[in-house]
Amino acid sequence: MKTYAPSRMELAPRDIVARAEQSEMDAGRGIDGKDMIHLDLRHLGEARIMERLPQIRQLGIDFLGVDCITECLPIQPTAHYSMGGIPTDKDSHVITDEQGTRMKGFFAAGECACVSVHGGNRLGTNSLLEAVVFGERAGKSVLKYATGIDYGGINEGQEKARVLKKFEEVYQRDGSESYNDIRDEMKEIMMSHCGVFRDKEKLKVCIETLNGLQERFAKGKVTDKGKVFNTEIYEIMELGNMLSVAQIIATAALRRQESRGGHFRTDFPKRDDENFLHHSMVYANPDGLEIKSKPVVITKHQPAERTY
Amino acid sequence: MATFRIKRFNPEKQPEPYYEEFQLDIPSGATLLDCMNLIKWTLDGSFSYRMSCRSAICGSCAIKADGHALLACQRQAEHLVKNDETITLEPLGNLKPIKDLVVDFNPFWEKINKVKPYLEPKETPPEKERLQSPQEFRLIDDSSTCIMCGACYSDCNTLEVDENFLGPAALAKAQRFVGDSRDSKTLERVQALSEPGGIWDCTHCGECVERCPKPARPFDRIKEIMTVALDEGVTNNVGARHAMSFFNSVKRSGNLNENRIPVESMGIFNIQGLLSLLPVGLRMFFKGKVPPIIHHSIEEVDDVKRIFKELDQ
Ligand code: SF4
Ligand code: SF4
Ligand code: FES
Numbered sequence: 001m002k003t004y005a006p007s008r009m010e011l012a013p014r015d016i017v018a019r020a021e022q023s024e025m026d027a028g029r030g031i032d033g034k035d036m037i038h039l040d041l042r043h044l045g046e047a048r049i050m051e052r053l054p055q056i057r058q059l060g061i062d063f064l065g066v067d068c069i070t071e072c073l074p075i076q077p078t079a080h081y082s083m084g085g086i087p088t089d090k091d092s093h094v095i096t097d098e099q100g101t102r103m104k105g106f107f108a109a110g111e112c113a114c115v116s117v118h119g120g121n122r123l124g125t126n127s128l129l130e131a132v133v134f135g136e137r138a139g140k141s142v143l144k145y146a147t148g149i150d151y152g153g154i155n156e157g158q159e160k161a162r163v164l165k166k167f168e169e170v171y172q173r174d175g176s177e178s179y180n181d182i183r184d185e186m187k188e189i190m191m192s193h194c195g196v197f198r199d200k201e202k203l204k205v206c207i208e209t210l211n212g213l214q215e216r217f218a219k220g221k222v223t224d225k226g227k228v229f230n231t232e233i234y235e236i237m238e239l240g241n242m243l244s245v246a247q248i249i250a251t252a253a254l255r256r257q258e259s260r261g262g263h264f265r266t267d268f269p270k271r272d273d274e275n276f277l278h279h280s281m282v283y284a285n286p287d288g289l290e291i292k293s294k295p296v297v298i299t300k301h302q303p304a305e306r307t308y
Numbered sequence: 309m310a311t312f313r314i315k316r317f318n319p320e321k322q323p324e325p326y327y328e329e330f331q332l333d334i335p336s337g338a339t340l341l342d343c344m345n346l347i348k349w350t351l352d353g354s355f356s357y358r359m360s361c362r363s364a365i366c367g368s369c370a371i372k373a374d375g376h377a378l379l380a381c382q383r384q385a386e387h388l389v390k391n392d393e394t395i396t397l398e399p400l401g402n403l404k405p406i407k408d409l410v411v412d413f414n415p416f417w418e419k420i421n422k423v424k425p426y427l428e429p430k431e432t433p434p435e436k437e438r439l440q441s442p443q444e445f446r447l448i449d450d451s452s453t454c455i456m457c458g459a460c461y462s463d464c465n466t467l468e469v470d471e472n473f474l475g476p477a478a479l480a481k482a483q484r485f486v487g488d489s490r491d492s493k494t495l496e497r498v499q500a501l502s503e504p505g506g507i508w509d510c511t512h513c514g515e516c517v518e519r520c521p522k523p524a525r526p527f528d529r530i531k532e533i534m535t536v537a538l539d540e541g542v543t544n545n546v547g548a549r550h551a552m553s554f555f556n557s558v559k560r561s562g563n564l565n566e567n568r569i570p571v572e573s574m575g576i577f578n579i580q581g582l583l584s585l586l587p588v589g590l591r592m593f594f595k596g597k598v599p600p601i602i603h604h605s606i607e608e609v610d611d612v613k614r615i616f617k618e619l620d621q
Contacts, residue, residue: 062364062382063339180349223353226320229407232353 005308012308015121015262018077022196031074038072045069077196081260084249085114087281088293092138098281098294105145105152109138116279116296120261168237175221182213182220183239186246194250199267210247217243222301227292244284251289252280273303309336310385312347314355317405325405327396334385341369341381344397364521367455370462371409372398372544377459379521388483397585402461402475416458419474423482423501430492444489454524460516472505475518476526479507483529486536506549507533536538561605 004020005012012020025035025164041049046069049057053068060066060073087095111131118126189213193206198246217240223234258272259265276291309331317325330347336344341359343597348355357380358368364382371380373388374396389395390478403411460476467473474482479501486497501507509532516526538548 025552057566059363063384183349221353224320224356226354226407228318228320229356229410231356231358231410232348 008308013121013306014080015264016308018196018262019264021075021077025076026197028259036074036076039068039075040072041068042070042072079195081127082111082123083114083118083120084252084280085112087279088113088115088134090115090137091141092134093211098292107138107142107145107247114279119296120263165234166237170220170233171222171225173222174219177216177219177221179217179220179236179239181240182216182288186210186213186243188237190249191247194246194253196264198253198263198265200254200265203250207247207254208300210243210250214243214247248282248289252282252291255291256280271303271305277303310343310389310391312343312389313394313396314347314396314408315396316408317399318354318407318503329394334389334391336386340373340378340383340385340388341383343385344380347562354392356407365455367457370400370457370459372400372462377401377462377519379459380455382521392407400458402462402464402467402471403458406467411458413458415471416456416475416477418460419478420456420481422474423478423485424493424497425481425485427485427488427491428493429490438490440489447487447489448484450525451480451487453522453530454480454484455522457521459519460484460526463515463519465513465515466509466511470505470509473509474505476510476520479510479533480524480526480529483533486533494536495540498533498540498542501533501541502537502542502548504543506547507537508545508550561609563606 001012001017001020004023005016008016009124010017021037024030024037030036031038041053044053049069060068061290064074066073071198073212088108089095089100089102092107092109092113094108095101096103111127113134115130115131117129173242187207189206193202193209220236222232222236224230253263253265256263256276257265257268258276259269260271260276278295281292281294283290310333312330312332313327315325316328330351332343332346332351334343335346337364341362344355344357345359348357357371359381360366360368362369362381364379367379369380370377373380373383374377375398397409399405399409399411400435403413403416405411454477456477458477460480461467464476466475467475482497484502485491486494486501491497500576510527510530512527514527517528520526534551536546537543540580542548543552
């Protein structure tokens with residue numbers, strides 16, 4: 001890490017560490033030329049590792065058979081947190097536009113939500129904020145909202161029919177494609193073309209590939225049509241949702257011609273506050289995704305250039 | 309090729325479970341859950357089980373492999389089964405199967421709820437957090453690591469014969485609050501936990517400690533609650549009296565007085581309870597299994613007394 005962040009070394013923000021790892025692997029310096037590099041924790045010593053990192057050590061032992069007290073851990077970058085999400089205000093109420101118009105009765109908190117505290121890069125342990133602060137605020141908001149209002153006029157039969165129709169649509173597919181292949185190819189393209197390093201060409205290929213996968217998704221093969229704990233059907237619906245979210249990520253990344261936090265464009269390596277100091281709000285219109293901007297509210301800390 | 313012999317069950321198709329075998333080349337580095345996913349995604353999409361995090365932290369994927377409960381995502385498949393070998397996968401025990409390896413967790417959650425798994429502090433919530441010293445936190449650190457996987461519940465020997473037993477996970481969760489320096493209901497908690505179905509019904513088999521994938525180790529936590537219960541003077545129940553009688557017998561003579569322990573456990577004034585012991589006693593008598601009427605001390609009883617003295621008892 002001396003080459004990448006000499007003052008902070010491995011404790012630099014994780015987007016910087018992730019880029020350092022990927023650069024080493026891209027330069028062919030991964031373990032045996034593969035997509036992995038070594039993390040050496042041995043200098044910390046057994047006592048410190050056992051006190052501070054017992055879970056990390058156990059993970060290495062269980063998943064890789066590697067004990068980080070005596071050996072180096074093979075590692076690679078991964079998507080570890082969704083910095084974007086369902087837009088909410090600070091009371092966890094979901095909002096629908098840049099003016100903060102609330103969507104009635106819809107609340108979100110946790111990693112699915114985007115309250116706009118993390119910006120382009122969530123720092124270590126700040127995810128606890130979602131649970132400890134916004135979990136509580138969401139609970140209070142929901143209580144306040146639900147007190148004194150009546151159930152809406154839901155027609156149970158109609159709702160059931162609507163869900164069953166969705167299932168039926170999945171069962172009717174012609175079954176010429178494998179959901180497993182689609183899932184694997186989606187993961188592959190998102191990692192290689194929309195991962196640590198992005199550029200215009202890669203993102204365009206990514207979006208086209210995702211379009212193709214969407215088409216194939218509509219022809220997937222179902223084996224389980226039962227109504228008891230059908231895990232296959234929910235995995236299929238989950239995959240459908242993942243494809244939509246992947247589209248949103250890639251489309252917003254293509255539009256954002258700058259680098260900020262976890263989003264790094266090799267063709268636009270600098271941050272561009274003049275044009276992109278805002279959130280992207282993505283809307284699903286009949287003729288594709290539409291992106292609008294929502295300004296970032298800056299109170300105490302002005303954004304500054306990061307140097308480590 | 310390794311053989312995965314899987315217990316299948318789908319009540320929509322047939323009421324009885326059956327075993328089905330799948331052959332798979334285990335990819336290097338694959339966990340047992342990875343193998344299950346490969347079976348589901350490439351061989352039979354209807355194969356059902358729970359999973360989510362794939363990193364041993366959500367507690368969803370506990371199943372039985374060759375008869376013992378474990379987290380499928382936490383174990384390297386190659387450590388459990390080699391190519392040319394067979395491994396049997398079954399749903400967790402002591403819970404009703406819903407489909408294949410998915411079981412109904414409702415009784416498990418009901419028991420967790422029974423131990424009031426939330427803080428009952430003395431004062432109203434302060435503006436900021438309530439601080440604990442590292443020493444205070446250490447008392448509840450291990451039980452806080454429980455991920456509610458149910459592996460202990462599945463293999464608990466007491467639960468197999470007594471479904472009213474709270475079970476290892478709920479009792480470990482109970483210790484999380486019995487041992488919490490910020491809780492104000494310690495006495496009430498240990499009183500409730502000393503009722504039938506609570507701490508004293510555990511048979512000390514230690515199976516739950518073997519199965520627990522985390523440092524929660526339920527039986528160790530149960531012993532901690534027992535200690536608190538006795539310290540708080542909650543001794544007016546069969547289990548506590550049994551433990552005290554055990555303790556006194558060893559202290560007096562160096563071994564167990566098997567005539568005295570059942571009587572002391574029931575309570576000397578508990579006529580009904582004592583009468584209930586009679587049939588067992590008579591059956592033991594006729595089978596020639598009665599312990600000697602006159603109880604003898606072991607020869608080294610002085611050493612035993614010295615140990616007790618040293619422990620300041
Ligand atoms: S030690 Fe007690 S709680 Fe644990 S498995 Fe045995 S009987 Fe059950
Ligand atoms: S005590 Fe251990 S085995 Fe039992 S539910 Fe918790 S983590 Fe699982
Ligand atoms: S999948 Fe979460 S514990 Fe195994």
